[in-house]
Amino acid sequence: MSKSALVCGAGGFIGSHLVKRLKKEGYWVRGVDLKYPEFSKTAADEFLILDLREQPNCEKTVRPLNGRPFDEVYQLAADMGGMGFIQTAECEIMRNSALINIHMTNAAAAAEVKRYLFSSSACVYRDMKPEEPELSEEEAYPAFPDNEYGWEKLYAERMAMAYGRRFGMVVRIARFQNTYGPEGTWQGGREKAPAAFCRKVAEAEDGGEIEAWGDGQAMRAYTYIDDLLDGIRLLMQSDLEDGVNIGRREYVSVDELARTVAEVAGKRIRIKHIPGPVGVSARNFRVDRISSLGWTSKISLKEGISRTYPWIKAQVEAKKK
Numbered sequence: 124m125s126k127s128a129l130v131c132g133a134g135g136f137i138g139s140h141l142v143k144r145l146k147k148e149g150y151w152v153r154g155v156d157l158k159y160p161e162f163s164k165t166a167a168d169e170f171l172i173l174d175l176r177e178q179p180n181c182e183k184t185v186r187p188l189n190g191r192p193f194d195e196v197y198q199l200a201a202d203m204g205g206m207g208f209i210q211t212a213e214c215e216i217m218r219n220s221a222l223i224n225i226h227m228t229n230a231a232a233a234a235e236v237k238r239y240l241f242s243s244s245a246c247v248y249r250d251m252k253p254e255e256p257e258l259s260e261e262e263a264y265p266a267f268p269d270n271e272y273g274w275e276k277l278y279a280e281r282m283a284m285a286y287g288r289r290f291g292m293v294v295r296i297a298r299f300q301n302t303y304g305p306e307g308t309w310q311g312g313r314e315k316a317p318a319a320f321c322r323k324v325a326e327a328e329d330g331g332e333i334e335a336w337g338d339g340q341a342m343r344a345y346t347y348i349d350d351l352l353d354g355i356r357l358l359m360q361s362d363l364e365d366g367v368n369i370g371r372r373e374y375v376s377v378d379e380l381a382r383t384v385a386e387v388a389g390k391r392i393r394i395k396h397i398p399g400p401v402g403v404s405a406r407n408f409r410v411d412r413i414s415s416l417g418w419t420s421k422i423s424l425k426e427g428i429s430r431t432y433p434w435i436k437a438q439v440e441a442k443k444k
């Protein structure tokens with residue numbers, strides 16, 4: 124009998140890609156979300172449209188299949204977006220994502236789910252200076268996340284681990300670095316920097332100008348979706364407890380990200396810096412724990428943007444028609 128997996132947030136960017144990966148690996152997959160994936164048909168065997176802020180919906184979602192509890196649950200549902208969204212929707216993030224995690228963790232433990240992976244974030248770490256050494260997982264404490272999204276993630280991590288201790292459910296905590304790729308949100312206010320720059324460059328003329336929030340010097344690392352999925356799958360099967368960072372160690376400034384997009388697009392672009400939400404000045408963290416499982420990032424920023432830009436350009440062109 125094939126293994127079963129439940130993907131919460133299967134209508135979203137990472138969730139819809141994860142469903143495809145699990146299907147390729149031979150799993151029976153149930154997806155759940157408020158909506159179907161926006162850009163391609165779901166690969167899930169069954170897809171439920173449910174609001175996971177409600178406890179009865181979480182119970183329905185993890186209901187065992189023919190009396191067999193789910194082998195694996197991936198909890199990726201969250202009220203989520205880029206820095207603009209994180210700074211303007213802090214109450215919605217705190218309330219909606221906390222409710223989802225409180226009810227899902229409880230429902231999964233009650234349904235005797237075997238393995239439960241929670242998607243946390245690099246936002247659990249404090250602000251850093253660009254020249255500081257990378258932070259290890261333990262350095263999330265003493266806690267001082269820069270935004271409420273990070274505080275909610277820390278709470279949800281602790282909630283999942285407490286349930287793991289009490290109920291014997293194997294809990295895995297993945298802290299994702301900023302992740303991008305085709306079929307991610309690219310417009311509407313929830314998009315993250317790589318998608319936003321791909322859209323702006325696709326819309327700009329050769330020799331034109333794009334806007335970037337802040338002074339362009341904030342340092343970040345970006346992980347291509349396929350690398351992240353490799354990490355998620357390895358972590359789920361592993362015996363690594365507590366938080367585990369997953370992210371590529373290729374640090375670039377916001378301006379370098381924009382220039383990489385322009386280079387891939389083959390356009391000469393000027394960057395105009397305007398006031399806007401930037402977030403922390405730097406984000407670098409160690410990946411020794413996930414690397415100990417044999418994980419390595421295979422896709423450089425330039426390669427990942429080369430795979431993402433054409434997809435966003437096609438969306439921009441389709442919208443104009």
Ligand code: NAD
Pocket residue numbers: 131132133134135136137138155156157158173174175176198199200201202203204219223242243244245298299300301302303308315
């Ligand atoms: P996404 O917004 O594309 O996907 C999240 C999905 O959750 C959406 O489809 C949304 O409809 C769904 N959702 C929201 N509220 C819901 C509810 N009440 N009931 C059911 N479904 C609901 O985001 P993503 O980029 O795919 O992120 C997935 C997970 O990874 C999130 O937990 C996010 O915080 C985490 N994460 C993502 C990144 C990144 O760079 N993409 C970085 C760090 C952490």
